[in-house]
Amino acid sequence: MKSLSSVCVYCGASSRVADVHKEAAHALGDGLARRGIRMVYGGGRVGLMGIAADAAIAAGGEVVGIIPEHIQSAEIEHTGLTELHVVDSMHTRKRMMVERSDAFVILPGGLGTLDEAFEILTWKQLQLHDKPIVIADVDGYWRPLxxxxxxxxxxxxxxxxRSALYRVADQIDGVFQALGAMPDAAHPDQPRKM
Known part of the structure; x- marks a missing residue:
């Protein structure tokens, strides 16, 4: 597998969640930074999003946030990031996140995280990209899905x-192992451009 320079993290913006999920977000952000991998995410300062970003920054990592204007106007954007891009729509946000990332990690989250997860999985199934996807099934959160x-x-x-489309890890150490184990291309054909 090619070395990763950036990983997109999809996760929830709620702080009303179990500590095990907060600890996982912290471990992921910290682990990305310590491996020299840039974190790309939705740009918020709240919930698991903020925890992962803060952990990456504290460990000396680069963090790129991409946030739509309508969410930024609610004043929940993270102001201490390496880069913060304010965009016109959710569609632009998601496209930029994909373009700026070499792989994707799906932490626990709500409907927005599900939307991002299914879109990136569907795009891979349709051969619009061949980037690794790891579902972080922390504490069995994604088991029903x-x-x-x-x-x-x-x-x-x-x-x-499934082994070509995504991997599942139940701990953050397993996420990094899965990213390292993913093949360069999940499909024999050349992926089409988005």
Whole structure:
């Protein structure tokens, strides 16, 4: 696998979550910085987003935030980042996050995180990119979702080679191991440009 210079982190903006999730966000941000990997994320200072960004910054890492104007206007943007890009829409935000990242890690989160996760998984399935995706199933958080994906496959609604599409790790150390174990390309064909 090519070395990673930047990883996109999808995660929740809520602080009303179990400590195990906060600890995982901190460990991921810290681990990215200590490995010299730039963190790309949604630009917020709250919830797991803020925890991961703060941990990366505290460890001397680079953190790039991309936040839409309508969210920035609520004054939840992180003001201590290496770069903060304020964009016109959620669509622009998600596109920029993909373009600026070599891989993706999906931490626990809510509907916004699900939206980002399914989009990046779908784009990979459609061969719009071939970048590694790791689902961080911290404390079994994503187990129901992973069961639903298995159900979709069993019912014939999806044909997924899970090992080529994504990896699952139940601890942050496992996330870094999975990123290192991902193949360069999940599909034999050349991915199409987005």
């Amino acid at each position: 992973l069961g639903l994906i298995d159900h979709m496959v069993a019912q014939g609604f999806a044909r997924i080679d």
